[in-house]
Structure formats: structure tokens, C-alpha cells
Amino acid sequence: MPLSKEHKVVKKVVLAYSGGLDTSVILKWLQTEYGCEVVTFTADYGQGEEVEPARAKAQNLGAKEIYIEDLREDFVRDYVFPMFRANALYEGEYLLGTSIARPLISRRLVEIAAETGADAIAHGATGKGNDQVRFELNAYALNPDIKVIAPWREWDLNSRESLMRFCELNQIPVDQKKLDSKPPYSMDANLLHISYEGGELEDPWVEPQEEMWRMTTSPAKAPDTPEVLTIRFEKGDPVAINDEALSPAALLTRLNELGGAHGVGRLDMVENRYVGMKSRGCYETPGGTILIKAHRAIESITLDREVAHLKDSLMPRYAELIYNGYWFAPERECLQALIDASQATVNGDVRLELYKGQVRILGRRSESDSLYDEAVVTFEDDAGAYDQKDAAGFIRLNSLRLRTRAARYGAK
Numbered sequence: 001m002p003l004s005k006e007h008k009v010v011k012k013v014v015l016a017y018s019g020g021l022d023t024s025v026i027l028k029w030l031q032t033e034y035g036c037e038v039v040t041f042t043a044d045y046g047q048g049e050e051v052e053p054a055r056a057k058a059q060n061l062g063a064k065e066i067y068i069e070d071l072r073e074d075f076v077r078d079y080v081f082p083m084f085r086a087n088a089l090y091e092g093e094y095l096l097g098t099s100i101a102r103p104l105i106s107r108r109l110v111e112i113a114a115e116t117g118a119d120a121i122a123h124g125a126t127g128k129g130n131d132q133v134r135f136e137l138n139a140y141a142l143n144p145d146i147k148v149i150a151p152w153r154e155w156d157l158n159s160r161e162s163l164m165r166f167c168e169l170n171q172i173p174v175d176q177k178k179l180d181s182k183p184p185y186s187m188d189a190n191l192l193h194i195s196y197e198g199g200e201l202e203d204p205w206v207e208p209q210e211e212m213w214r215m216t217t218s219p220a221k222a223p224d225t226p227e228v229l230t231i232r233f234e235k236g237d238p239v240a241i242n243d244e245a246l247s248p249a250a251l252l253t254r255l256n257e258l259g260g261a262h263g264v265g266r267l268d269m270v271e272n273r274y275v276g277m278k279s280r281g282c283y284e285t286p287g288g289t290i291l292i293k294a295h296r297a298i299e300s301i302t303l304d305r306e307v308a309h310l311k312d313s314l315m316p317r318y319a320e321l322i323y324n325g326y327w328f329a330p331e332r333e334c335l336q337a338l339i340d341a342s343q344a345t346v347n348g349d350v351r352l353e354l355y356k357g358q359v360r361i362l363g364r365r366s367e368s369d370s371l372y373d374e375a376v377v378t379f380e381d382d383a384g385a386y387d388q389k390d391a392a393g394f395i396r397l398n399s400l401r402l403r404t405r406a407a408r409y410g411a412k
Contacts, residue, residue: 046191097193259286
């Protein structure tokens with residue numbers, strides 16, 4: 001596809017670079033088609049692969065400035081944990097593992113562009129998915145003047161054959177053995193989850209193969225002995241497991257290991273993409289599945305009823321904003337301020353059990369902020385803590401509209 005004069009003025013671009021074949025092709029394509037200098041940015045946010053080899057690959061392809069950064073703590077502390085304070089679930093199921101990683105990448109792309117004097121940023125998301133929207137909305141929210149190049153929407157390299165031909169013409173090394181052994185679906189991984197899409201999964205009736213799952217043991221083959229652990233929360237964030245204080249990334253890593261060993265956190269769903277189509281995705285989120293269950297448990301004794309219900313009513317909108325790419329939008333920030341304010345009293349411990357794919361709450365306590373009053377709720381003599389006669393007036397007042405309607409229209 002011929003490029004416009006406006007596109008041709010790009011002199012330097014920051015590319016989100018994984019070191020894989022697709023982004024290596026993009027790197028060379030940017031150099032040949034735009035005639036620009038390419039700065040590569042590779043982030044370690046817990047995808048489980050070494051990122052340092054990307055340096056040599058980028059150098060061999062002519063990149064002069066190369067950024068490789070460990071962002072695991074930033075990812076969990078500044079993105080995952082704030083999201084979990086909201087108990088966010090998209091369409092009631094999805095823990096937003098891919099969605100929440102995109103604003104982190106967008107922020108660093110924009111920051112590196114400013115640091116290096118780059119005119120534009122580039123990503124490898126396709127023109128059919130949500131990620132193109134997430135990358136670009138978040139980028140424009142941070143820098144309204146940034147140029148974004150999305151090669152998959154511009155080039156004509158739309159088949160494996162054309163990609164291989166481009167690699168041959170531009171001397172891009174291809175690991176054919178690795179390419180041939182690629183799984184029959186698209187994967188995206190970070191410290192929160194792994195997602196699987198495409199290939200055989202495009203038929204929503206086809207059951208995923210057991211060997212597809214990488215983070216979790218099959219629940220049927222998980223240990224016969226349950227594992228009990230205690231998670232401590234401070235202001236809504238988990239800070240320790242079994243009394244061992246851990247950093248955000250270390251804590252999520254530990255929960256992934258524990259949950260994965262017991263088959264916790266598998267999900268197979270058909271979701272509604274922001275771009276308008278339905279898409280089938282399979283997800284593994286062992287640590288996140290444990291966290292959301294534990295967080296709701298500690299909130300159950302530390303949050304006022306109306307605050308808890310207000311949070312629950314706002315959660316679907318909050319989750320939708322993250323899914324659609326509006327992390328840096330003012331409405332998400334407003335909701336976050338409310339959510340964070342609610343977490344001041346969310347302090348205490350949750351004891352839970354992991355067993356064959358399930359997370360079961362065994363207990364919850366908060367010495368400083370519990371609103372649970374045993375003297376009031378007991379079925380034994382409460383020594384006057386609660387006068388049961390008061391319930392009659394409460395019920396009569398709350399039934400007034402119902403009695404009025406029944407008097408007007410008659411009983412159904």
C-alpha cells in the first residue's frame with residue numbers, strides 16, 4: 001500500500017518489540033517503507049520468556065537505541081492491584097489479564113518517544129482485535145499529538161507466505177523449527193494470565209486440548225490434598241501470604257504457583273470485543289482467581305453495606321473501561337478515586353483452601369476494621385444488643401408502597 005506524504009515525514013519511531021518474527025518484520029518494514037530510525041522497546045511484565053535475546057535481534061536488524069525493561073513490579077503495583085480493588089470482571093467472567101497490560105506498554109512507548117525525540121510509536125496489533133484500540137486510546141490520552149503506526153492496517157503482508165518472502169528479501173533470520181512448532185492458536189502472557197485465541201479455538205463448540213493449558217494443572221489431576229493459605233490485606237491490596245511479606249510481583253507469582261498446582265483459574269468464554277465481533281478466548285489466571293475471591297471475602301466484613309453495593313453496581317462499567325482501552329480516561333480515574341477511598345478500611349486476613357480447581361473461603365478477620373458484630377448477629381441471648389420488636393416497624397414502613405399498590409389494584 002503506498003504511503004502518504006504525511007506518513008513519510010516520520011523520522012524516528014518507537015516500536016513495541018517482542019523479538020518474535022512479527023515484530024522483527026515490522027522493524028525492518030518501518031525502516032524500508034518509512035525510511036525512519038527505529039527505537040525498540042521490550043518489556044518484561046511476566047510473560048515467562050527471556051527478554052534479553054531481543055537486544056541482539058534488534059541490533060542485527062539495525063536498531064540503534066534499544067530499551068529492555070523489567071516492569072513486573074510496576075505492572076502489578078500500579079495496574080493489577082488497583083484493578084483488583086474494584087473486583088473487576090468483564091462480562092461477569094474475564095479478569096482482564098490482557099487488557100490491563102496495555103496501558104503500561106502505551107505509557108512507556110509515549111515516554112520513550114519523548115526521551116528519544118521520536119515522531120511516532122508503532123505496535124504489532126492486528127486490525128481485527130481490541131489491542132489496537134487499547135494501545136492507541138491510551139497513547140493519545142497521554143500525548144494527543146503522537147503519531148501511531150499500525151503496520152497490520154497498512155501493509156499487504158497478509159499471509160505467512162508473504163511474510164516469509166519479506167524475511168528472505170530483507171535477510172531477517174527465521175527459526176523454522178520454532179515456527180513449525182508454534183501452537184495452533186495465538187497466545188498472550190504476562191504475570192497475571194495467559195490468553196489463547198484463534199486457530200481451532202475459533203469454533204466455540206471445540207473443546208480446548210488439555211496440552212494447551214500452560215499455567216495450570218488439570219483439576220482432575222490436581223493433588224488430592226487441599227492447600228490452605230492465609231492472605232493479608234492492607235488498604236485493599238494483598239501484602240503477605242502465610243505471614244510472609246512479599247512485593248506485589250512476588251506475591252502474584254507465588255499465588256500463580258499455588259493456584260496453578262491445584263488447577264485454579266481456567267476460563268473458556270465467548271466475549272464481545274469492542275470492535276464489534278464476538279470472540280472466543282481461553283484464559284488461565286490462577287493468582288488472580290484466588291485474589292478476587294479473597295478480596296471480596298475481606299470486603300465482606302470491612303465495607304459498609306451501601307458502599308459495597310455501590311462498588312458492585314459500578315464494577316461492570318469500570319471493567320468495560322479497562323477492556324475497551326480507557327485506563328487513562330477521566331471517567332476511569334474518577335471511578336478509581338471512589339474505589340480507592342472505599343479501601344481505607346479493607347484490612348485483615350483471609351484464610352482459604354485450594355482444591356481441584358476451586359477456591360473455598362475458610363475464614364476472614366479484621367482486628368482493626370471489622371463491622372461484623374457477633375453480639376448483634378448471635379442466635380443466643382444478645383443481652384439487649386438487638387431489639388427484635390424494632391423489626392415490625394421496619395417491615396411496615398418498607399411495605400408501605402407494596403400495601404398501597406395492593407389496595408389500589410388488588411392482590412395478584
